[in-house]
Amino acid sequence: MESHMRTLDPSAFDYLKPTAGQVESMDHFRSAAKAYADVLDMLPDSPDKTYALRKLREIAMWANIAITRHPDGTPRA
Numbered sequence: 001m002e003s004h005m006r007t008l009d010p011s012a013f014d015y016l017k018p019t020a021g022q023v024e025s026m027d028h029f030r031s032a033a034k035a036y037a038d039v040l041d042m043l044p045d046s047p048d049k050t051y052a053l054r055k056l057r058e059i060a061m062w063a064n065i066a067i068t069r070h071p072d073g074t075p076r077a
Helices: 018-041 047-068
Strands: none
Touching: 018 047
16 A cells, blocks of 8 residues: 655654744744734633633644744755
């Protein structure tokens, strides 16, 4: 059976120190996520609110990865 999955770059799970420009982009996205988290915090306490906030944290993490890496895991210049 032939696999159609791509193999990630060997460094895909290594720490990658972001460039100064990438840090600036990360700060922008982090600020936007924080602003939205403040809005979500107005929701009544519930499992759904907790889920929404956790997903927002996940989205922020993936945004950072998108800033620093290509889809195959190789570092962006």
